[in-house]
Amino acid sequence: MSDTPKIIYTLTDEAPFLATASLLPIVQAFAGAAGIAVETRDISLSGRILAQFPDLLGERAVGDDLAELGELAKTPEANIIKLPNISASVPQLKAAIRELQAQGYPLPEYPDEPKDEAERDIRARYGKALGSAVNPVLREGNSDRRAPAAVKNYARKHPHRMGKWSPDSKSHVAHMDEGDFYGSERSATMPAGDVLSITFHGNDGSTKVLKDSLKVQAGEIVDGARMSRKALAAFVARQIEDAKAQGVLFSLHLKATMMKVSDPIMFGVVVEEFYRPVLEKHAAALAEAGFNPNNGIGDLYARIQSLPAATREAIEADIAALYAQRPALAMVNSDKGITNLHVPSDVIVDASMPAMIRDSGGMWNAQGKLQDAKAVIPDRCYAGIYQAVIEDCKTNGAFDPATMGSVPNVGLMAQKAEEYGSHDKTFQAPGDGVIRVTNSRGETVFEHAVEAGDIWRACQTKDAPIRDWVKLAVDRAHISKTPAVFWLDPARAHDAQVIAKVETYLKEHTLDALDIRILPPVEAMKFSLERIRKGLDTISVTGNVLRDYLTDLFPIMELGTSAKMLSIVPLMAGGGLFETGAGGSAPKHVQQFLEENYLRWDSLGEFLALGASLEHISQRWLNSAAPVLAQALDQANGRILDENRSPARRIGGLDNRGSHFYLALYWAQALAAQDEHAGLKAKFAPLAKVLSENEERIVAELNGVQGRPVDIGGYYRPDMEKVSAAMRPSRLFNEALAAL
Ligand SMILES: NC(=O)C1=CN([C@@H]2O[C@H](COP(=O)(O)OP(=O)(O)OC[C@H]3O[C@@H](n4cnc5c(N)ncnc54)[C@H](OP(=O)(O)O)[C@@H]3O)[C@@H](O)[C@H]2O)C=CC1
Ligand SMILES: O=C(O)CCC(=O)C(=O)O
Ligand SMILES: [Mg+2]
Secondary structure (H helix, E strand, O other): OOOOOEEEEEEOOHHHHHHHHHHHHHHHHHHHHOOOEEEEEEOOHHHHHHOOOHHHHHHHOOOOHHHHHHHHOOOOOOEEEEOOOOOEOHHHHHHHHHHHHHOOOOOOOOOOOOOOHHHHHHHHHHHOOOEOOOHHHHOOEOEEEEOOHHHHHHHHHOOOOOOOOOOOOOOEEEOOOOOOHHHHOEEEEOOOOEEEEEEEEEOOOOEEEEEEEEEEOOOOEEEEEEEOHHHHHHHHHHHHHHHHHHOOEEEEOEOOOOOOOHHHHHHHHHHHHHOHHHHHHOHHHHHHHOOOHHHOHHHHHHHHHHOOHHHHHHHHHHHHHHHHHOOOEOEEEOOOOEEOOOOOOOOEHHHHHHHHHHOOOEEEOOOOOEEEEEEEOOOHHHHHHHHHHHHHHHHHOOOOOOOOOOOOEEEOOOOOOEHHHOHHHEEEOOOOEEEEEEOOOOOEEEEEEEOOOOEEEEEEEOHHHHHHHHHHHHHHHHHHOOOEEEEOOOOOHHHHHHHHHHHHHHOOOOOOOOOEEEEOHHHHHHHHHHHHHOOOOOEEEEOHHHHHHHHHHHHHHHHOOHHHOEEEEEEOOOOEEEEEOOOOOOHHHHHHHHHHOOOOOOOHHHHHHHHHHHHHHHHHOOOOHHHHHHHHHHHHHHHHHHOOOOOOOOOOOOOHHHHHHHHHHHHHHHHHHOOOOHHHHHHHHHHHHHHHHOHHHHHHHHHHOOOOOOOOOOOOOOOHHHHHHHHOOOHHHHHHHHOO
């Protein structure tokens, strides 16, 4: 371990990046005064794209910061604060490439259909920046996400608005009953380290190696599952009819960002079914334009611009006519006519389903009104949990943030666990036949019959992360004296293997006085909901996907947003990764900022992550200032909540910048008031004085800039100087910090 503690603060995208321009100078000033270095690393989408092309960029080449942090995460030195970043869909990736090209970076076009080796190389490099490319690299530990007591108490005292639920709501979840991943899953625990191969054997006698040299460890769980394309298409066709018959909105909820290979294909199947008559009629023209349904109907509108006007108009007219026959689509932006099927990354299940449940079970229709909706979540593995919440709300009404209990989460995610690590093992069957997994002796581990176009995927879950996850769950149950439920389904092949391990590893711990259960997800949901309505807490101990889903669902119901969560990843090598909240990059916030110079991003998640990072330093390094700094920050966070210094949603009040000023003010005041560390006291007393005396002037300077459009020179790679100027408009405040 080095002598000087260091925090790595990540530069990401969109609203969190803008917020960083204002918050980071404060963090650097305060931490610096305590002898803690704060460095930055760029893991933004644009930074990750540029890092793939050092050979083309000459002097403008940038380092691969993400790869560096991925290595750091495997060491005890790691102390990383990770803000949310864009997990890009193909349309977002292309937009970022266009912007970088316009800024003079000589990047190649994204090849949709690579024609030769050079284009395959370019596509592979861009592929590294696609989808959820950051989190799996950094997450060398399991996750511990919860609402800190101060935040939960605040939410109870100041409950956010929840939509009313009617027992007559027609909203519901629709899932497949056969032909999905759930129904076909096979799973095996490896008796010894081995090297596996995945091969397609066609009914016509052909064979194709899909993946070889797949290393597995002793005790590792390996699964395979298949989604039938035909069954999916037939299911979707029935749901379109049913939505029309019931008069509800049709909506699709997937995770095309994180499940970057399988889910865009499923998205494409739904787009094809919904628009089938038009796509069939104009098949030749659309092929010529290069339309790919996996990129959404937005891709069609973009592509047909290249077609002759008459063809384009005919296609547009046919789509308009089709809408009259189809059920209404849920909208992402009704003012702009952007539907649920426009872009695969616009509706992301972890955030979209909680938003629907928070809003009375409705989604937005084309008239900008809430309407009951059918939520299509094709696979059965997790769809049922949302239906359980919907049924509960129909029976018992909306949840009440003023009285409801809490469901914190301990999530298995280390080392690319489960589905979220499956991208490099996900394939579309090249023909009818069998996909077989074999070991190094040529024996079959398991196999699936497939038809052309089926999605087949394998997942890996290593043993050490499972053992660590069980320990983390037991520790949390002890610390918080709360029942803990493992959400595992014995009827699912993978879960059955995990249950066996959980039962083994639970024996390593003292479980006296603990209430620990293993329940299938729907039962676990019902159990937790029953308790939450009584104001009781229940720890959810889940696999990677449910970790993602539940850490948006419960915080959004309990706190209004997942941004206010503490999200800690105790890294298995001893370091710490501190994520901010569980939510995303909130692109809506950037739009508001550009139009009216008002940023409503709430950085509470960053404040909490910083506190956890400082506590980590206190435990690992000999630094007498860190615990004092952490404690003072905790007090400041409490005051931010109590005195309502968080950003308001609408222009006029305090925004992100104003809330950062109050953080600095309260933090400095707490440091000036303490007597544990004389050096810090002496350093911060003058700052506390200047900020207190000038509170009104500084707030006026910060709020005075609101109301006019602002230019930051780019969306994916804004101009740092312009961003900094926009986000730090108070000279007085800047000078006070600089004087520290
Ligand atoms: N960890 C990560 O890196 C993650 C990244 N993402 C990425 O984020 C982008 C958007 O994803 P999406 O699913 O829309 O989810 P978001 O969490 O970005 O947005 C959903 C809504 O949550 C609320 N919200 C989230 N964070 C804050 C905050 N700090 N302050 C105030 N409100 C907040 C807002 O709701 P309201 O309007 O109701 O106030 C927002 O519109 C995508 O590019 C996605 O890939 C998504 C999840 C995690
Ligand atoms: O990596 C991503 O794309 C999203 C991560 C996420 O939603 C989560 O971990 O909660
Ligand atoms: Mg999530």
